[in-house]
Amino acid sequence: MQPATKSxxxxxxxxxxxxxxxxxxxxxxxxxxxxxxxLSGSGxxxxxxxxxxxxxxxxxxxxxxxx
Numbered sequence: 001m002q003p004a005t006k007s008x009x010x011x012x013x014x015x016x017x018x019x020x021x022x023x024x025x026x027x028x029x030x031x032x033x034x035x036x037x038x039l040s041g042s043g044x045x046x047x048x049x050x051x052x053x054x055x056x057x058x059x060x061x062x063x064x065x066x067x
Contacts, residue, residue: 028055 001009021027029051036045046054
């Protein structure tokens with residue numbers, strides 16, 4: 001394979017991997033850190049464990065039934 005083809009393939013695979021991590025929620029903490037960096041003076045940053053517990057609380061704190 002030529003170097004240009006390897007570079008294109010590498011970028012494509014990185015994009016696919018990043019998209020997959022975003023889709024399944026695995027990159028949620030990284031997204032949180034990026035958004036915290038853009039917001040100034042928004043309090044303290046949660047640790048990964050605190051973020052995980054906060055996500056669980058947010059997900060299961062409201063009723064989730066159809067009837």
